[in-house]
Amino acid sequence: MSVTPARTGARPARWPTGVGRLVAGAALLTAVALLPWLSGTDPALTVLRALSADQDPTPAQLAAVREQLGLDEGPFSHLVHWLGGLPRGDAGTSWVSGEPVLPQVASAFAVSLTLMLGALAVTVAVAALVSARTLYLGSRRRLHRVRAGTGAAVLAALPKFLLASLLATVCGVWLDWFPSSGWEGPQSMVLPALALGVPSGAVIGGLLDQALPAAFNEPWARTWCAYGFPSGLTARNALRRTLAGVLPQLLPTVVALVGGAVAVEKIFNIPGLGRLALDAAMAQDLPPLQTATLFLVLLGVTAGRLLQALRHALLGPALRDGALATLHQPALPRRRSPRRVAALCAAALLTLVVAGLLRDPLHVDTAARLMPPSAAHPLGTDSLGRDLLARLGHGALRTAGVALAVTAVSAAAGLLVGLTARVGAGLTEVASTLPAVLAGLLTTAVTGPSVWGAACAVCLVAWTPYAAQAAALLEEERASGHLLASVSFGAGPRYLLRHHLLPAVLPALLRNALLRLPTTVLVLASLGFLGLGEQPPTPEWGRLLSENQPYGELAPWTVLAPAGALVLLSVLAVSATPSGRSGTRRSGAAS
Template identity: 80%
Template sequence: MSLGHSRAADRPFSWRSAAGRITAGAALLTAVAFLPWLSGTDPALTVLRARSADQDPTPAQLTAVREQLGLDEGPFAHLAQWLGGLVRGNAGASWVSGEPVLPQVTTALAVSVTLMLGALAVTAVVAALVCARTLYFGSRRQLRQKRVGVGAAVLAALPKFLLASVLATVCGVWLGWYPSQGWEGPQSMVLPALALGVPSGAMIGGLLDQSLPAAFHEPWARTWRAHGLAPGRIARTALRRALSGVLPQLLPTVVALVGGAVAVEKIFNIPGLGRLSLDAAIAQDLPPLQTATLALILLGVGAGLLIQAARRALLGPALRDGALPVLHPPALPRSRSLPWAMGFCALALLTLVVAGLLRDPLHVDTAARLLPPSAAHPLGTDSLGRDLLARLGHGALRTVGIALAVTAVSALVGLVIGAATQLGAGLTEVVSTLPAVLAGLLTTAVTGPSVLGAACAVCLVAWTPYAAQTAALLEQERASGHMLASLSFGAGPAYLLRHHLLPAVLPAMVRNALLRLPTTVLVLASLGFLGLGEQPPTPEWGRLLSENQPYAELAPWTVLGPATALVLLSVLAISGTATGRGPRRRRTAEAAPA
């Protein structure tokens, strides 16, 4: 970990960061090239089944496919051939359909980028609504207590595929406001953009809402208020100050809106890049999978460079001159409603879990399929007649335990990699382009479908938001006047690490991890839904949502129980971020903002 201020960190591009991007991109493309050979199945058999759905091909047919595709040459020969074709503007042909790959990927990328822009617009609006109250009262020096962002927690905990199903059914089928299927024009973008943007906006808005009080309590804000400056100007400057630390969280969000929106694209029948990548990976159709992965890598690197440039534009010369004031949360008193909210959520969650543990989660009663809630079945039954309360209770410890372990490992890895500023930045940008579904396919090829494989797959990609946050916070801390003063007095690495760097990073990272805990549960659920994670009939909250999603219109209670449990968990997590008092602020002499 570099403890001092680095001039290389002042530039959005450097040779070390470029080397990190190239190395990480090459490693990712190589891993994708090995997918057909890592899966343990004959690639010729998988391709032949994808072509004709023939479950029992003859040896002669398999031999013909191997000779046609040159599978006996191995993955390196195919990777070299594909890269050589890219130089000439040819990405090869699909192993399944035989059609040229480049037009398919280009069309899918255009669709996904258009959908991403719409989702980003929704994200910005939702984030602004989440933090509007803090902006209003903070600029007028009326921010007196910490509050619980229950609305943000509920929206952030909404499963995107479940929200997509509800929007498609209600706004598309029942009301007929917008198309519920296909991609025919701007109207087709509205519902999927809402499904993707509302949870993402709640996540970004929640992080920003927790950073704004620290900006409003900086010396420049007190000075400006004492001189009678307009509250609107103070609010804009505080937003600019807090946004610089939250902005790196947009990188994994942008990529997730393009390559990770597989479930939403399937529900709305959108021919996007995420759906193309998943279909190619399942069929082991290597040319379109490699080309789509390269497109995601280039998109992630481009978005990372733009975000870095935007941060430097927001902070101005303070990063270079060491004039950045300290940004630590103020010691605000807790809201009176905070203990009540935490107690209610904890009691409700505990009641559901204990009541469920007293029932049999595996008992099947086909005569009691899709029964509504009753005294015998308080949460109703699923499509097989199993008691949903029992499955919810028995899946609680497994669901929350795995999600906590994945979150802890991801945060620790992100802290270490984010501290290596230049090489870490390139690695973060590239790995953030890898959808969790594709990571699940890669790990499943080695470990087989299991909860361990799904957890490893999520860990492979879930560290990137923490690394981006660590790099941004460390960059600001190194540019602060008090740290430069400590360096001038001869402070050693251990002192800087203990008194400057870790206090600047750990509180914000813990809040980020708690906010992302329900999202981790949902990502694990999506892998289980695709057969890459927890296998049935094991009860697990995410799997309950996934397997009951087709019945959401006919029997909404089948998804209401696990969705409520996720919301309670999310509110409890976000309440935990507001319980602690902020660290005592160091007295600084800065009177002007960055």
């Protein structure tokens, strides 16, 4: 049954995406320019300490720095002056080193871009491996054997800085396969690319693995199978069909591989853009920080445009013309519920938490420093002799509660931005370029270091993957035949939102949020490690990883315990996710 496409209500208003990009970019650069003044400390004092490490400068020294840098003119004067020099290729000079900023930032960007390409190749390879089994079984109509992707959950829960330390120690120091420090050539890229790409590929592959069964159960796929079409042809078209919904998730991933790889760059001593931006932000050195932020914004906008063009090429004229002609809604076959896996993970976590709550997490015993697991200390002790089981148990509720709150707020914000269509697309492209560390510095400058300040910082950047996913799924749904039919019968915006748009988006958004839950924990941990989040001695899983990471080689149990807890939490979240429609419900996009 064919339906003549009805334009009214089928597509959102064509607002220019450039407006969202311009507004978001201007707001981000302005916030960066205000950082020294938002912090409540004298910018001259911070710069002078970065120059000479003098903790007690004289008023005359501070006055000289203010006069030299023109700090009395205020932040907006500096921002206008910096913007005015960009058309001439002049990004100013560093307040700390006194060297021109543009060559320094361009060199760091080239290193980060090279590392990003390597990490992106690893991301694609890991995503392909994670989804390969579902692709094979689906092409042969064996969807009843598809199970929840616990492997993807385990890989996604691996902390990047912990994986980087492990690779540097084993493959770099012990086996001497690749350089473990510095940036000397292509060989120096292998280990950091693996550390960045494996967890990112697991997230992308997990989303693809969850969406493929719905594509294989659409009418065109069942028809092709009934007529005896080659299984490889069906698999290729199902992959093309599903990639359109997952592809926008690569935008935050691509930018995070450049600006958010600070910990990995520090471990491997790589002079990248993320490390440069962090050092400049800590020293409140505005010219390099503003220039690095501008490079990240341009990268995000460019990557967003390329991914959008690739997505439209995959979808073809079906999305552009709204010419989808079927009203049939395919039902996703019910997966075998991995109740055993979920039950085992829940039991293990509950046992750890209850046992830990019975112990004192703050008791320090210097005579028992870095003790291995024993009857007295089942998970061992840390560098201060504190019981790791106690710290793990007492930190469980705080870790899970804050991470769940951040994930819920980010997913809701992403859904709202995704509903704004083209204006939201520009905002998403720019906001995804903001590293969580820089967001943490901006938030801490206003609120001070605290766990909820770090949570607000993560919320500022964590909504972008959900917005990209929601916008992609909503665009496909608005072009579908059943929605066009509802519009032709007089359905209003509220009816369409309640009965078509939200049911198409919410299940996939929920699975995405649960798959990213351990990542949220680790981002909060990185902010706490830098002094921007949870403060010691409060026990928190991510902070346990961060503060024990230097002892990973000497006492591996100090990092294995919190890492294992994160893996259990991730597998439990994915295993407990209810199966449902993927949100990509069109039937003709791949034909």
